[in-house]
Amino acid sequence: MISEPAPRGVPEATVGRLPGYLRALGQFGERGVTSISSEELADAAGVRSAQLRKDLSRLGSYGVRGVGYDVGQLSAQISRELGLTQDWPVVIVGLGHLGRALAGYRGFTSRGFRIVALADQDESVVGEQVEGLTVRTLSDLVASGESIAIGVITTPAEAAQAVADELVAMGVRSVLNFAPCLVTVPEGVDVRHVDLATELQILAFHEQRRALADQVVTDTPAPARTTEGVG
Amino acid sequence: MISEPAPRGVPEATVGRLPGYLRALGQFGERGVTSISSEELADAAGVRSAQLRKDLSRLGSYGVRGVGYDVGQLSAQISRELGLTQDWPVVIVGLGHLGRALAGYRGFTSRGFRIVALADQDESVVGEQVEGLTVRTLSDLVASGESIAIGVITTPAEAAQAVADELVAMGVRSVLNFAPCLVTVPEGVDVRHVDLATELQILAFHEQRRALADQVVTDTPAPARTTEGVG
DNA sequence: TTGTGTGAATCGATTCACAGCC
DNA sequence: GGCTGTGAATCGATTCACACAA
Known part of the structure; x- marks a missing residue:
């Protein structure tokens, strides 16, 4: 049977661990390791081997019995599953320290994500160059009609809901909210809230x-x- | 029966939601609301009312049947349960943008946490004043013998394990790791990993x-x- | 009558343990 | 012999539904 791309629904708990597996695989890859057992990979990712095997079996069978997994092949498969082989345009709204940290963060700028815009309310920040991009206002960005897949909110809590509304209005369907408050969005839009x-x-x-x-x-x-x- | 402080083990899933309840209660409190039903509070916290009631019942009975919960009393109870009525000395290690963001973040500086030290490796950062504190080296801090309860790691991945080891050596038993890698610590030390x-x-x-x-x-x-x- | 507190039922996630394949 | 893939068993967490208290 030829590898199915996504054999039905992958449980949320599994999805939440895939990034960890991918990171561990990347480390092994850099060290020149080409094949790995569920035991070794599970240790590096901080889970039990049975858990890892069950998780991976959800994506299809990519291991070899008696041998283990091919590091490169498994990396590619998980990347594909997570959607990291595509290129997601990201906007970061709110350029305080947190926004700047994310703008320069490797995990954000690499691996399928491309930060294409930075926005802020503050007059003194708009126009500034950050990580090779010019900071704009959100209204400016909305007016430009640019296509954005993912919006990251790093504003104070007071501004978060208004920012979310504008992001949704410009067609963003995935929002990552770092502001310490809940934001509500229409059906069909996905929000994740990270409260530090x-x-x-x-x-x-x-x-x-x-x-x-x-x-x-x-x-x-x-x-x-x-x-x-x-x- | 007089309120028990902690009636046995509170499930992890419940603990993870308590901060959300506390935030929502804070908002209601600011708006002058003194009493609230499980339905209203659950909505504001983004959970179902049955879930909220079950969670709160783990801390003991603080609601009144047919009426609801007292906002102030419930806030106090959750704060006590989470340990926020005490004062936890915190050190932030790694003063890039993320470290600075956390150093100035209200959720960190208020509510039982007091940032008492900032540390960094970089010569050009050591000695700088950030949020009213002078940045030091970690070895300097270790040598000082100051008592720290919680260590926050906001260094690059390469430095994270060494920093964790030093933190543990100076008696820190709770570590919050923002570096994109797993750190290992001895039995009895608690690490939480946040990968943005x-x-x-x-x-x-x-x-x-x-x-x-x-x-x-x-x-x-x-x-x-x-x-x-x-x- | 209203809304909490909670046993019972359900749902999902983890772990066990081993059959199946290399 | 060794290690994956997975049904079966276990464990925990969520939801239901209602007795009970105010």
Whole structure:
């Protein structure tokens, strides 16, 4: 059977791990490794080998039993699956430090994504050259009628919804929102929200839990201990 | 029964949503809303009301049947649960645009987190004043013996593991890694990895799937094909 | 009557364990 | 013999639906 391109729906959880596999494969490729087992690749990607194999089996069979996977072939297959063999025009709206960080970030500028426009409200920023592009206003960009696939919002929360509306109006169907607020978009448009503070708060939760556990272990006045210390 | 602080293990999925609830509650609080139903809060946080109620029930019962939740009381409870009523000293390592963005980000500087140190390798950056702090080298910080709870890595991938090792050596037990690579840490240390490019790649996957679906609808030329073309 | 809190049911994702192929 | 691919089992998370409290 000739390789099917996408054998039905790939689960979201799997899609979320594919970028990690791709990164790990890239590292092995750079080191000249051409073949790899699910065990090795899973270790490098931080998952279990059974998980990796099940994930990859969703894209079709690209491994060889008793041998492993071909690094180049698997990279190509995952790239294709993720849509990274195409060229997605991206606009970044909001050129504070975060917007500038993303404008210069390799993971953004390479691998299928091409940043074709930068926009900001601030008069003092518009016209500036950043990463080889001239910063424009969003209205200017909308008026130009340029085709954009993905919009990245790195504005303050107050501006995010208005920016999202304008992006949608100009035909953007994928939005990556870094502003610390929810934005709503019409049916058929995809939004992903990344809140940097959320991750920190999750860490704080675990840190506190550990601190509480330690407390129980270190200063328990009573002799008999109910729980043994973890470390 | 008087409010228990943490009635056993809260599921990870729930913990991951608590920051979202807290943000939404903050918005309602600012607007002077004092009481809220699970329906309203769930809408504002982008989840279903049943999910919200189940999540909140994990922290104990803080709602009133037939009425709803008290905005202030629930905020306080979630903050306490997440450990945001304490003060966590944070260091940011790597002062490129991303590091600077985080150093000035409200979600980082408020809400229980206090950025107490900034570190970088680059000679030309060390000594600079950023957000009221003097940038130091990491070795300098390690030598100072200051107590740090959370380390944020915003260096290039090449430096990330070495930075993580130093952070662990100085007693940091929670690490937030923005570098596009996995870092490994000893048992008992918590690492969270945020890869900004991953989110973009997930968007690209959905964008491509939508493009393919459109294609099938708009132009289905041949009646039966052996392999359907992708690109 | 309203809306929380929660057991029961459902759904999905992970892990196990081994058949099948190199 | 070694490693993939995958059904079966397990585990967890979401949703349903309603008893119960105000």
